Amino acid sequence: DGGITQSPKYLFRKEGQNVTLSCEQNLNHDAMYWYRQDPGQGLRLIYYSQIVNDFQKGDIAEGYSVSREKKESFPLTVTSAQKNPTAFYLCASSIGEAGAQFFGPGTRLTVL
Amino acid sequence: GQQLNQSPQSMFIQEGEDVSMNCTSSSIFNTWLWYKQDPGEGPVLLIALYKAGELTSNGRLTAQFGITRKDSFLNISASIPSDVGIYFCAGISNFGNEKLTFGTGTRLTIIP
Numbered sequence: 001d002g003g004i005t006q007s008p009k010y011l012f013r014k015e016g017q018n019v020t021l022s023c024e025q026n027l028n029h030d031a032m033y034w035y036r037q038d039p040g041q042g043l044r045l046i047y048y049s050q051i052v053n054d055f056q057k058g059d060i061a062e063g064y065s066v067s068r069e070k071k072e073s074f075p076l077t078v079t080s081a082q083k084n085p086t087a088f089y090l091c092a093s094s095i096g097e098a099g100a101q102f103f104g105p106g107t108r109l110t111v112l
Numbered sequence: 113g114q115q116l117n118q119s120p121q122s123m124f125i126q127e128g129e130d131v132s133m134n135c136t137s138s139s140i141f142n143t144w145l146w147y148k149q150d151p152g153e154g155p156v157l158l159i160a161l162y163k164a165g166e167l168t169s170n171g172r173l174t175a176q177f178g179i180t181r182k183d184s185f186l187n188i189s190a191s192i193p194s195d196v197g198i199y200f201c202a203g204i205s206n207f208g209n210e211k212l213t214f215g216t217g218t219r220l221t222i223i224p
Contacts, residue, residue, distance in 0.1 A: 006154075033212075042200065043155075043214045058211075090154050098204050100145055101212055103154035 003027065004104035006091050011109045013085075021076045021107045023091030032074035033092040033101060036060060043090065049074055050097045078109060085111045118201055118215030126223050131188040133218045135201030143204040144177050144184040145212070150197045158199075159186070188220075196222050 004025045013019045025032065031050050035043040045058030049068040063082025068074055074093075078085045088108050092101040118135045125131060135144070143162055147155035159170050161177035161184060168175055172189045184201055201215035 004154075042216050045211060048211065088152075092154075097211070098143070100143070100157055100160050101202075102157060103147075106152070106154045108152070 004091060004093055004102060006089075006104040006107050008107060009105065011107055013109070013111050015111055016080045018077055018079050019085075019109065021078070021089055021091075021109070023074045023076065023104060024072055025074075025091075025093045025104075026072060027093055027102065028071070029093035029095055029102075030071070031094045031097045031099070032068070033094075034058075034064070034066065034074070034076045035090040035092065037088045037090060037106075046076065046089075048097075085109060116201055116203055116213055116215040118218055120218060121216070122219040122221065124221045124223055125191055127191060127193060129191055131191055131195070131220060132185065133199060134183060134185045135203075135215045136183045137203060137213075138182065139203075139205060140181040141203030141205050141213075142181070144175070145202040145204075146173075146175050146184070146186050147200045147202065148197050149200065149217075155200055191220075191222060193222055196220055 007022045033048040034046040037043050044060050046064050047066040049055035052071050055066050055068050065077045090106045091104040094101045116135050116137050145160050146158045149155040159168050159175040164181050165179050166177040174187045176185045198217045198219050200217050202212045
């Protein structure tokens with residue numbers, strides 16, 4: 001059963017703590033992406049990776065970090081430097097960088 | 113980052129009515145995509161369009177790739193309660209920036 005999984009679905013953290021969000025795909029897609037969505041808003045690109053061991057900053061990369069050590073996995077770390085981390089985070093993947101993107105179910109992060 | 117202009121921002125319709133929404137851009141796109149997002153979930157790809165003038169259907173949904181390549185349209189016929197959600201358009205250009213650009217979304221509500 002192919003797809004993209006994100007875990008956990010809901011995450012609570014205290015202010016000042018780093019937190020890592022998981023994203024795994026078994027679609028054999030080369031490209032993976034992280035987006036942030038705030039209430040009533042569209043999607044904003046945080047980071048993307050076109051190939052293993054390579055990634056690029058998106059439009060709102062400050063306060064976030066990623067790694068791409070395996071094709072299937074693209075974890076996102078929300079660091080304490082991110083001033084307003086409470087949001088809905090979406091991971092996506094595509095066959096190539098210009099292909100249609102398929103999304104995971106999302107992780108809702110709440111920083112208390 | 114650039115966002116596509118999507119209209120209307122919200123729609124309130126009665127069950128059984130047809131729905132039309134559109135997406136416009138000042139830039140040319142080579143691919144248009146339409147997604148639906150349910151509350152608290154990731155967007156799901158509905159229709160992908162790859163050629164100017166292309167008209168594609170997916171059940172009660174029909175989408176068109178505008179001739180100018182700067183717009184796209186989505187129609188839903190005979191709406192049902194499960195059509196409720198937010199619809200996003202997205203475009204991909206091939207002019208040095210092949211990341212997906214998302215529309216601002218159309219929120220569809222069905223009045224009982």
